[in-house]
Amino acid sequence: MTGSDRPAAGPGGAKLRTSAMIASLEAEGRPTVSAPFGHALCRVAARRQEVVGMTADLGKYTDLHVFAEAFPDRFYQMGMAEQLLFSAASGMAREGFTVFATTYAVFASRRAYDFICMAIAEDNLDVKIIGGLPGLTSGYGPSHQATEDLAIFRGMPNLTIVDPCDAVEMAQATAAIADHKGPVYMRLLRGRVPDVLGPYDYKFELGKARLLRDGRDVLFVSTGIMTMRALDAAARLAGERIDCAVLHVPTIKPLDIETILEAAGRSGRMVVVAENHTVVGGLGEAVARALLSSGVAPTFRHIGLPDAFLDPGALPTLHDRYGLSVDKVCGAVKAWLG
Amino acid sequence: MTSANPSHRANVSLQERARRIRRYALRMGQVQGQGYVGQALGFADVLAVLYFHALAFDPRDPDWEGRDRLYLSIGHYAIALYAALIEAGVLPESELETYGADGSRLPMSGITSHTPGMEITGGSLGHGLGIAVGAALGLKRKASGSFIYNLLSDGELGEGSTWEAAMSGAHHGLDNLIAVVDFNNQQADGPSTNILCAEPLTEKWEAFGWYAQRVDGNDIDALTEAFNKARACDAARPRVIICDTLMGRGVPFLEAREKTHFIRIEPEEWELALAALDDGRPQ
Numbered sequence: 001m002t003g004s005d006r007p008a009a010g011p012g013g014a015k016l017r018t019s020a021m022i023a024s025l026e027a028e029g030r031p032t033v034s035a036p037f038g039h040a041l042c043r044v045a046a047r048r049q050e051v052v053g054m055t056a057d058l059g060k061y062t063d064l065h066v067f068a069e070a071f072p073d074r075f076y077q078m079g080m081a082e083q084l085l086f087s088a089a090s091g092m093a094r095e096g097f098t099v100f101a102t103t104y105a106v107f108a109s110r111r112a113y114d115f116i117c118m119a120i121a122e123d124n125l126d127v128k129i130i131g132g133l134p135g136l137t138s139g140y141g142p143s144h145q146a147t148e149d150l151a152i153f154r155g156m157p158n159l160t161i162v163d164p165c166d167a168v169e170m171a172q173a174t175a176a177i178a179d180h181k182g183p184v185y186m187r188l189l190r191g192r193v194p195d196v197l198g199p200y201d202y203k204f205e206l207g208k209a210r211l212l213r214d215g216r217d218v219l220f221v222s223t224g225i226m227t228m229r230a231l232d233a234a235a236r237l238a239g240e241r242i243d244c245a246v247l248h249v250p251t252i253k254p255l256d257i258e259t260i261l262e263a264a265g266r267s268g269r270m271v272v273v274a275e276n277h278t279v280v281g282g283l284g285e286a287v288a289r290a291l292l293s294s295g296v297a298p299t300f301r302h303i304g305l306p307d308a309f310l311d312p313g314a315l316p317t318l319h320d321r322y323g324l325s326v327d328k329v330c331g332a333v334k335a336w337l338g
Numbered sequence: 339m340t341s342a343n344p345s346h347r348a349n350v351s352l353q354e355r356a357r358r359i360r361r362y363a364l365r366m367g368q369v370q371g372q373g374y375v376g377q378a379l380g381f382a383d384v385l386a387v388l389y390f391h392a393l394a395f396d397p398r399d400p401d402w403e404g405r406d407r408l409y410l411s412i413g414h415y416a417i418a419l420y421a422a423l424i425e426a427g428v429l430p431e432s433e434l435e436t437y438g439a440d441g442s443r444l445p446m447s448g449i450t451s452h453t454p455g456m457e458i459t460g461g462s463l464g465h466g467l468g469i470a471v472g473a474a475l476g477l478k479r480k481a482s483g484s485f486i487y488n489l490l491s492d493g494e495l496g497e498g499s500t501w502e503a504a505m506s507g508a509h510h511g512l513d514n515l516i517a518v519v520d521f522n523n524q525q526a527d528g529p530s531t532n533i534l535c536a537e538p539l540t541e542k543w544e545a546f547g548w549y550a551q552r553v554d555g556n557d558i559d560a561l562t563e564a565f566n567k568a569r570a571c572d573a574a575r576p577r578v579i580i581c582d583t584l585m586g587r588g589v590p591f592l593e594a595r596e597k598t599h600f601i602r603i604e605p606e607e608w609e610l611a612l613a614a615l616d617d618g619r620p621q
Contacts, residue, residue, distance in 0.1 A: 084471065087499065091474070095476025095477060096476070118461075
């Protein structure tokens, strides 16, 4: 894509700026909640004395500062050293503590993989790996865009993987993973996070998928912020007499295969997996495997990021460019339906 | 000085402990016909001083909360640690026959879930000291008086994560953390000092804020003194003991061998090696 193809202005002509490391998903026409992870962790810590927080120089940028201010003696600053961060989290967990260790998803997945795998997962230790800027939620370019974090972590035995949709789910999932014994990787939505699931009387259950709306023509199987996009797309497509269901899958591993097969097996619906992740090795491939293995063969389509290093830029621009915007999701579905 | 030596064979000298550890390691190596026997022979004196002088532990209860933790970052030294655990009474001697066999509790590289007394899964080098930093912080949270010992090797010092951990241990003032470096100057591709030289090593650790000592790792008296000083040091600093050791120590024809990182010993040589150890038995 050449420079001249790139939109210089967003909706209403506002200048779009690179949303650098402070990735915010507000301006979706929804109310937002500030630092839902940080506040939820404080509530967990109030009832569980063994919960501690650790970070690698990203407390302020992973909402852990809320916890650090509330529980200063339970907060450990490990410096800009992610291998140490997860090794130390392992040591702390060996002494009986439940550790929430935060950094950016790129640094956890790419830089510290061996340390998480051998020091934490192999011994099934109680460390919660909280990864900021997951998938494409930063405009800062490949150094900060964790477009392949799910693919990397899905290969790790013992590790539970959670990709929350919104502020409601961030808070509920934080409590749920604290109560789950064992290692968890959770994608973090930080800063001002939209409230999407509030109207749905939603209750996060680790390992469970949940049908948020039903529809005859298309079944979205979505995770993370793409559930928000799928819900918006479904609302818009309803006006064009395209009836979409949305099955939200916040736990990537272990996958709720039973619910997915049940929903996908219902007659005639096209299955569209939507994820904020490269199309390689994430939810789409996990769902495809589950469908094929069980002999369920619906029309299958996949919305995800390309297998490429992505451009820097403003998030709305990038989401549109790479197919994650509501416009692009609606366009893809209509094209597939012919 | 805390010492919870098992009561059996309580009057055995540390020199004899080290010889027995060497013997157990050789016998395990003999089972498989190969192994990191050179390291085990070289490091046996350090292990003898650790288990029978420095460490608080209960052989009947390897997970006793009050124990000192010993992390074997160098997972390929498992044969040496198993030998020490047998001598310490944590593992039965009869089990050495299973070394490296399918289903054995004594795999060829150390794995926590397989072996009593194996605190971490080492082997992927550069992990141990970071885990030790976290555990030392955890022990302090619990107001525990236990020490964390982390056994690492000179080759492992090439892993940058070790130095992240070294910096952190000093930053957090971890006076309950003792690193032990086996400096045998041998790694997979040759002498460590030719591959990625860590010298000047004592000065390096000191510059990182540690209380550092360097001793002859095959001199039992020097080792006991070094461990005493490491524990007794009253500075709020982590401690390191760099132990210069000789690969194959105690078996002259192995000491003389040029390539000792992963020794292949001919079938008839095992008995010769065991006999050489017995010849050198302390009086």
